[in-house]
Amino acid sequence: MKRTALYAGSFDPLTNGHADIFAQASRLFDDVVVGIGVQPSKSGLFTFEERVGLIRAVLGDETRVVAFPGLVVDAARDVGAAAIVRGLRDGTDLDYEMQMAGMNGTMASEITTVFLPASPPTRPITATLVRQIAKMGGDVSAFVPQTVADALKRKFA
Template sequence: MTGPESEGIKLRRAVCPGSFDPITNGHLDIIARASKLYDVVHVAVMINQSKKGLFTIEERIALIREVTAEFGNVEVEAFHGLLVDFCKQRDIPAIVKGLRAVSDFDYELQMAQMNNGLSGVETLFVPTNPTYSFLSSSLVKEVATWGGDVSHLLPAAVHSALMARLGER
């Protein structure tokens, strides 16, 4: 091992979890802000066997890696199971979540308290940039499916991939 950790310097780590099907500018904003606060930001792409995504896990990972490459401290990988187990396996003490509205807070607070109770992992809530306060991957996919312009809501590479995928249908 080389780098700061091999020299006994503990890196500050956090995780930004989600399904990212696809990653939006709202997601990217939260990841960018976390990357300024932490030495390493892990983007954990959730595998949900019961849901059929528009993009495969591998495609999502590739798109996220492409649009976060400029940050230089983002690692992207898939996970299934409990997020706290992902955190324990990688020595990650913090989860960073974006909050769009009060309705998000109710659910996310429960999750944060459960995660902390299970493992001691802390959750940090970051208010979403108001520009993206309405934005979700599901809404983007629905609008794009019906021909609406979502180009301003997605990184360019993701928009291209979305249009290509929808064109296959």
């Protein structure tokens, strides 16, 4: 039986931390689907299509990427996922993610939330900080794959 997981987030932009969690999840599940949360009222730095392109450039062309406008548990059901993968950097993440896992578990008891610890070099990385550093002309190459660093340079040129 094929085991599918949904790794959901905004991925705006994809960071080394995201890639780390995806790699860990890929060792545990047969299929890891990347779910990009999209809300028409929010505009991200990168469009959905740009994010998909960056994700596939970094994680592989065969990576399945889906958009979801609503609840992550509905997206997980839609892709046939048995689990939702969440990365944890620190205790603050754990506190927040435990609440989300509890709510998701109540709404969809058939879907398990799996927490994966960020590897030590990626723990301080957040997409928000990467965007801020890039916007101010800083070097983000230690925090994102080169493809993403190049895209950020173009975005803020």
